[in-house]
Amino acid sequence: MKLTFLGSGGGRFSAISQRRMTGGLRIDNLGGKNYHIDPGPGALIRTYQFGFDPRNLSGVIVSHSHTDHYNDAEILIEAMTRGMTKSMGTIVGSESVLNGYEQWGPCISSYHQTKPDKIVLKPGKYSQLNNVKIKGTRTEHGDPTGVGFQIDYRGFKVSYTSDTAYFDGLADEHKGADILIASVLRPGNRTINGHMCSRNFVDLINEVKPKVAVMTHLGLKMISSNPVTEAKKISKRTGVKTIAAFDGLSFNVNYNNPKRFRLISLKDVQSSIHSTDHSLYESERKNSYQLSFKHNEFDELAMVRKRR
């Protein structure tokens, strides 16, 4: 499994200014399937820019009805369904995202909902998404139906808080996470309605005790106050390896020892993509799950477990 941040910015102003990119997050080769999570403005472009292919997605997951999370969802759905010609893939979204709730959403048109399967995520509700279990988790945020989620792949758990304030019980929602990814908008103690600051993230990490924590969805104040230093402070206070996401951050997850990984900083390949067919082919090849299949990485966890 590989995690790639096609953007590490979040919040209205970070998104409008594009001080950090807002393309969301990709999980590739999760049991041989690829997913795009919270594709904000620029997600399609960032996909190509970092050498991925939107056509090899098996799912698009949208946590709530804010532009910095859903903006590019429909075009990715078109990529996933071969331009809406094939019934394939799954859209996973909150009630508001798929059906609309009060003034929120729907963020994906009924036309775009005709081809893929649909899963409405609700806090505490488990669904089967291909070969993984996905549970909705509670948030306290502007969109009342907004959710985070926890993915369970044969006992290995990746949790994503999405946008939420810290509240009593947030840790219970993400209990057991091996990797905890959180939206941490502001540094230090600077709380803001509906979002976490670093201090909140420290509390959450101390309660959840993941193997690795990643903070993303960084707001302007966080970006200006050096997120890397901030993450180091959090690591020190919690004893849990904490990473501040940056645009193009990628790492392969080692299921047996999640703490061991090498951070990769993806290069912008967009310019070469438009100049030669050769490099387009190369970058597609590198990231296609067909290739992982060929290399027997298709079910990497099963293989690792068997070997032990």
Ligand SMILES: [Zn+2]
């Ligand atoms: Zn939001």
